Ligand SMILES: [Zn+2]
């Protein structure tokens with residue numbers, strides 16, 4: 001008779017749920033922003049205390065790498081939970097709502113920390129049967145602060161594998177209230193988009209609004225660019241390698257009878273391949289310069305490159321789906337038909353190690369899809385019961401990977 005590495009995992013995760021909920025609520029009440037999260041780090045260290053993990057603190061951030069060494073040597077698996085909140089007010093009315101003005105855990109990273117700590121406890125209790133090791137990455141600064149990149153530069157992968165085999169697989173979970181509670185969803189290849197910001201400054205010549213021929217009005221030129229960017233996307237971007245270009249802010253002028261000297265367009269570019277990303281950023285520049293020059297004006301373009309495309313390794317994504325299917329039943333493991341256009345700094349880790357990210361459905365029970373407040377909403381709430389599924393999936397993916405490596 002063969003034993004299944006996943007036997008008992010869902011029950012063991014369920015037994016960790018109360019602890020995880022308590023930790024999540026504690027973090028939810030005290031959200032912290034950016035890369036320095038001292039209270040959150042303290043809570044993580046407290047939760048891991050006594051598990052016998054090798055703990056290393058990031059020197060540049062509040063990140064924590066905690067390593068569980070199995071009874072037998074083998075490959076290293078990295079599991080990640082991000083820790084930071086968003087700079088925004090909370091309007092959920094929850095009894096454990098944020099007590100910090102202007103900060104809210106609206107992306108559910110509080111639940112990620114709590115689930116990963118629960119996973120560390122679950123796997124530490126199974127240490128005797130573990131062939132290989134599991135590195136737990138608690139990461140700050142996901143919300144636009146390059147936290148994962150900083151931890152990589154800090155030596156994350158070397159710390160995770162110190163004295164053992166290198167990290168051979170990396171896995172992360174992200175909760176989402178737009179997916180029914182307890183579902184695991186992911187896909188191979190591109191999972192999330194790149195996110196770059198652009199600023200176009202159209203420079204004309206100011207003048208009197210009643211005599212535009214004595215000026216060079218940047219406003220109609222800027223408006224033409226907004227439309228041209230959309231034609232550019234539909235005519236020049238492969239529909240099967242899509243892009244989104246959104247001008248989200250237009251700024252020009254001060255009053256009704258003055259033609260201003262400049263107009264500014266500020267927006268975002270999302271793509272799901274690095275090829276489309278480079279092409280669209282170049283096209284924006286060409287279109288903006290061409291239109292400005294056609295009207296005797298100039299355009300300056302500056303691009304702030306943000307997170308790259310999050311690319312799941314095909315086999316690692318399949319492992320996550322198979323593991324979730326075995327744990328939860330096949331219908332609760334869903335292969336997504338398309339990527340989503342949000343962005344993630346987990347992408348930097350996946351550029352260096354094959355791995356994947358999966359979404360965990362957390363839509364509160366009894367809430368209709370159209371009434372669901374998504375991530376980043378001031379009213380975002382999540383079904384905490386789903387955290388047991390998250391813990392089981394984190395643990396299950398690590399166990400499946402190490403078990404498969406042991407058999408080969
Ligand atoms: Zn977020």
Ligand SMILES: [Zn+2]
Nearest residue numbers: 107109142174
């Ligand atoms: Zn997030």
